[in-house]
Amino acid sequence: MNTSDSIVIIPTYNEKENMEKIVRAVFSLDNCFHILVIDDGSPDGTAQIVKRLMADEFGDRLFLIERSGKLGLGTAYITGFKWALEHNYDYIFEMDADFSHDPADLPRLYSACHDEGYDVAIGSRYVSGVNVVNWPIGRVLMSYFASKYVRMVTGFKVHDTTAGFKCYRRRVLATIPLDEIRFKGYGFQIEMKFTAYKIGFKIKEVPVIFVNRREGVSKMSGGIFGEAFFGVMRLRWDGWFRHYPALPKA
Template structure:
């Protein structure tokens, strides 16, 4: 029995080229992690690959939630958060399927929370310069200055607010009202981190190198960036007007 206090949430849509490789890479680490795939009705057979691995090799550490269609990154993660909380995990991770996030960095994010006492650890592309490989320069600049924009508008001092490589302690996700999270794309990543910050949770950025996907197709769109751009103004207003939950005692 491969028991673990940690689970990696991997949302998928048409990731047949990557999903088995990323699962095996996570399970090849010295620390035991579990994996939950949240698949949004991939027509390419992504879910079938996961089910095969569950049935033949990883029944006690690989899980899947299959949804009916593309319902948004934010709703996929919230579905996964609730599942992970219901199943008792202490550390809950966000991670992409396409190897842009290196599985070898998972123990570093875990240590930042488990060993160092932080509530949120972020795999940060920008805390020590710009650590992005094989992205078009326009996309690098858009992502980098999006995070700068968030810092300017909100006063939130995290360098990589749009990062999707994150570890949350369970008490963070138990405290944030998940059903009140509004945004679905990049804005979701910003909103989760900003809300954790406003409640008073300890956040640490762990420097990582982000590598653009080698296989499969990117799901990024201009609308995702637009949501983030205008959503930041809403978050700033929330920071002034909204009553956030109290920081829970340890």
Template sequence: MQTADSIVIIPTYNEKENIENIIRAVFGLEKEFHILVIEDGSPDGTAAIVRRLQGEFPERLFMIERKGKLGLGTAYITGFKWAIEHHYDYIFEMDADFSHNPNDLPRLYDACAKEGYDVAIGSRYISGVNVVNWPMGRVLMSYFASKYVRFVTGLKIHDTTAGFKCYRREVLETIPLDHIRFKGYAFQIEMKFTAYKCGFKIKEVPVIFINRELGTSKMSGGIFGEAMLGVIQLKLDSWFKHYPKRKQS
């Protein structure tokens, strides 16, 4: 029996060092959240850890196992569709590695559930640069990438590449998920841009981003390059594309 209105989607690949701790941290919050793990065939045994924890949290922890690394975007879209089918009202994106602090989940929830926003973004750059333990080169690359995306797209968002978010279900029901083209880092930009073009209200909630301590980062310069070129294509396509509009309440 579903008792929560919120579900946190966590994609995983080789996260055995983090997955149990992040699940317990989310379930330890005062507000009840459910978790859906999208597991992309990790050879390190991540799925086995999740299956063991499902025995402890049978009504709160769910997992979809896929056959291999199919991309961040497809993982989230798979999770979005599952969450919509199971009638969750608030659907979150979060990393497994504690770079996104579980204690910030209620703040993102409040922005949507209590303040009336449609999308809440855990923003590293809304109040300065709140990034801990990143090499300076990566901080600068990420910060100026967001500036570049703002310039090209016209998005009034400081952290355009953020991956810590809460969506109201209506947003994901309105966006044509099967037409989201990007599968890697640019997926995060495309989802924000599409929500903006559909007329949804977006709020940035300041968070502190802490680089992972355990496991291996999935980020690379090539992923960033794809995003930067993809932004230009996204803007060009928007001149000719029809975006569905949010329903007027």
């Protein structure tokens, strides 16, 4: 039995080209991580690949939740967070399936929380310059200035506010009222970080290199960025008037 204090949550939709590779890459690390895949009814057979790997090799550390249809990135992660809390994991990660997030960086995020005592570790593209490979320049600029915009409007001092590569300590997700998180796309990533910040959790940005997906099709859309852009104003309003949970004792 491969026991672990850490679970890596990977939301998927049509990731058959990457699924087995990303699972094997995570399980090849020296650190023992478990994986929870949240599949939103992929018609390309992504879930079937996960089931095969579970049955043949990784039944004690690879898990799958299947959902019917595309229900949104944010709701996928919240489903995963609740599952991870119910199954008593202490360190809970977000990671994409397409290798834009390098599995080799997982131990660095883990170390920031486990060894250095941070509550949230963010795999940051912008804390030490602009570390993005193979993105069109327009998308780089949109992402970079979106984070600048969030910092300007909210006063939130994180460089990569839309990053989706993160490690949470259990107490963060147990404290944040997950059912009150409103946004589903990039706005979800911003809202989760901002809420953790307002509660008073310690956040560290760990520099990583983000590489555009090598296989499969991007799920990015203008609507995702639009949600983030307009949602930031609401977060600023919440920051003034919303009652956030108290910071739990360490």
